[in-house]
Amino acid sequence: MPMLKILVGTMYGGALDVAEQVKPLFEDAGYEVAIVEQPTLADITGEDTDLALFCLSTTGSGDFPGNFVPFVRELQDKSPGLAELRYGLIALGDSSYGDTFCGAGRRLDDLLQDQGAQRLDERLEVDAMETFMADDAALPWVEAWIAGQDLKVV
Numbered sequence: 001m002p003m004l005k006i007l008v009g010t011m012y013g014g015a016l017d018v019a020e021q022v023k024p025l026f027e028d029a030g031y032e033v034a035i036v037e038q039p040t041l042a043d044i045t046g047e048d049t050d051l052a053l054f055c056l057s058t059t060g061s062g063d064f065p066g067n068f069v070p071f072v073r074e075l076q077d078k079s080p081g082l083a084e085l086r087y088g089l090i091a092l093g094d095s096s097y098g099d100t101f102c103g104a105g106r107r108l109d110d111l112l113q114d115q116g117a118q119r120l121d122e123r124l125e126v127d128a129m130e131t132f133m134a135d136d137a138a139l140p141w142v143e144a145w146i147a148g149q150d151l152k153v154v
């Protein structure tokens with residue numbers, strides 16, 4: 001069974017909730033799913049990871065949540081080369097923060113692509129000004145992502 005890692009960056013648990021809600025959709029599609037709350041680079045470079053999904057909120061002024069900072073530091077320090085990595089990205093933010101809207105998700109996307117990783121489809125940006133529960137936007141997006149990217153393996 002292929003392995004999907006869901007790497008979470010969260011301050012208040014919204015991004016973790018999204019990860020937990022979408023997990024069964026991937027299980028139904030034939031994946032073993034691991035939700036990673038303290039991600040490290042090894043989670044995406046290991047041979048056991050076939051696909052990655054990032055659920056990442058933004059804090060401060062476009063900053064990464066604290067639990068996600070070690071992952072970003074490692075990514076920047078080691079420049080691992082990620083040509084093998086296919087990933088999706090769900091960014092949580094709030095457009096009332098203006099220019100830094102979904103800043104962490106956008107920066108992560110750039111960092112991953114600098115390393116040659118391949119994002120499948122566009123990133124989803126969930127705006128707390130429009131969507132009270134991020135799951136309401138994330139669940140249909142993931143369903144469409146699995147179907148549209150032909151990710152189903154059973």
Ligand SMILES: Cc1cc2nc3c(=O)[nH]c(=O)nc-3n(C[C@H](O)[C@H](O)[C@H](O)COP(=O)(O)O)c2cc1C
Pocket residue numbers: 009010011012013014015016056057058059060061062063092093094095097100101102103128134
């Ligand atoms: C102190 C603070 C700073 C924030 N800064 C930003 C920001 O710069 N850009 C943005 O898009 N959202 C920002 N947000 C909004 C959060 O990203 C948004 O509420 C998100 O859904 C929180 O997800 P979480 O529950 O996973 O932490 C901020 C929220 C707080 C409380």
